[in-house]
Amino acid sequence: MVLLFGWKSQREKFNFTVMSWHHINTRRISLQMCLFWNDGFNKKHRATYGIGVSNFLNFFNGRKTEYHVDAGEWEDYRRGQNALLDRRVFVRTLPWEAQEYLEQQLGRRQASFPQDLSALSDGELLALQRRTAEEVAWTNSRTWMIYLINDLIAERVREHLRGRVSDRAKADEYLLNFSTPLEPNDAMKERMALLDARQYEHIPMFGFDHTPYVLSDFVRMLEEISGGEGELRQLTETMANRKVLFERHLEELGLAETDELFDLIRLLKHTVFVRDYRDTLRQKMYLLDRYMYEEMGRRLGNLTAEEATNLTSEEIADGLNGGDRAKFRLLAEERKKGFLVIERSGHLEVFSGDEAHSAARRELALPGTASDRVIRGVGASRGRAAGPARLIETNQELGKIRSGDVMITHVTRQDFVPAMRRCVAIVTDEGGITNHAAIIAREFGLPCVVGAKGALAEFKDGEEVEVDADAGTVERRH
Structure with a gap:
C-alpha cells in the first residue's frame, strides 16, 4: 500500500512502564471489531497517512465498549493530523480519496463474497475470515481519519472566519452552515423512502454482531409517521435550502477558489458528508460479515454470530483447524460478562469475565466522577x-x-x-x-x-x- 499522506513523528520511543490511557469513544463493539479497529488505526493507518497509534485498551463491561489509546501517542497523533492539514494536497484530496477507496472496497467485497457459505470447507471459511480481517482493517484506516479530523478542520475554519467577520455570532452561523453536508445521508433517505424499506436493513450494522432491521422495525417507524406528505416536502425543501444558504454564505465572504479558507470550507463540507457516508458503506460490508460469523458460530459449537465475534482470530483458527470446540461455549458466556483487550507494541493480552473487570480497574484507575449540577x-x-x-x-x-x-x-x-x-x-x-x-x-x-x-x-x-x-x-x- 502506497503512503498517501506521510508525516514523520518526532517521538522516537515511548516509555511503556507507566501508561496513561486516552479515551476515544464509547460504543457497543465486539472483540473481533476491537482487533480490526486497532489494526486499522496502527499499521494500515501509518501506511496510508504516516501517522497512527500502536497501544490500545478496549474494555467491554457487559453493556458497552470503552475504546482507549496511549495518551502520549494520542498527542503525537493530533500533532500529525495538524501537520497534514498544513499540506494543500491533503486538504484538497482527503475525503474524496477516502470515499473512492471505501466505495471500491465495498464493491470488491460484494463481488467476491461467497454465495453459499455452508458449502465452504473449514479451511476455506478460515481463509475468508482472515481476508475479512485484512479488508475491514484497511477500511478502518480511512474511517479513523475521517472520524477524528473533523473537529480540527472546523477549528481552523472558525479561526479564519473570526479573522474575516467582526460579528462573532455571524461567524459562528457560517461555521454551522459549513459543518452541515449538502447531500442527504442514509437516515434521511430512509425516511424519504420507507416504502422501499429493505434496502436500508443495514443501518444498525455498526459491528458484525449487530442485528439488521427486520420488517417489524419499518412497520413501527411507518406507524409513527403523521402528516407524511408535509414532512417529505419539508425534507426536500431542507436539502434545497441548505445548498442555497451555502452558496450565499460563500458569496458574502467573497472567497476566491485560490483562498486557503475556500479549500478548508470545501474540505470540511465533504469530510462531514463522508464521515456519515462511511457508515453507510461499512454497514453494508458488516451485513455480509455477519453471515460469515453466523456460519462460523454454527461450526464452533452452535454459537450465535454475536458470540462468534467475541472470539479472537487465533481462537477461531484453532476451532476451524480441528481444535477442541467444546471450550467456546464457556468462553462465549465469559465474554458476555466482559472482555479486556490490551495491545502494547504488538503484544496482545485478552482477559475475560470477572478477570477483565479486575484488570480494567487496575489499568484505568479511574477516579470517581464529581457531581456538578x-x-x-x-x-x-x-x-x-x-x-x-x-x-x-x-x-x-x-x-x-x-x-x-x-x-x-x-x-x-x-x-x-x-x-x-x-x-x-x-x-x-x-x-x-x-x-x-x-x-x-x-x-x-x-x-x-x-x-x-x-x-x-x-x-x-x-x-x-x-x-x-x-x-x-x-x-x-x-
Missing part, C-alpha cells in the same frame, strides 16, 4: 428545551425513548434517528459541531449540546433536565 458542552443546534432525561449507553436501549424525552448518550448514529425524532433535545458527551447528533439536530430543529463530558454520569434516567443549547449547558430542572 451544571454540565457544560458546545451548543451545536440552537434552542432550549426541557424533559425527562433518557440515558442511552448503546443502541440496544433506544426503546426507552418516549415522546418529549431528552436523549443523553455518548454519540448518535444513523440507527438512532427514529428515536431522535421523538426527543425535544439531544445531549452527547462526545464530539463537536460536526458529529452526527449535531447535524441531525440541526435538520430537525432540536436543541443539541455536544461534548458535554460527564452528562451520562451526572444525571439519572427519568429526572427532569433542561438543555440550553445557546449557552451549551445541561442541568437539573427545579
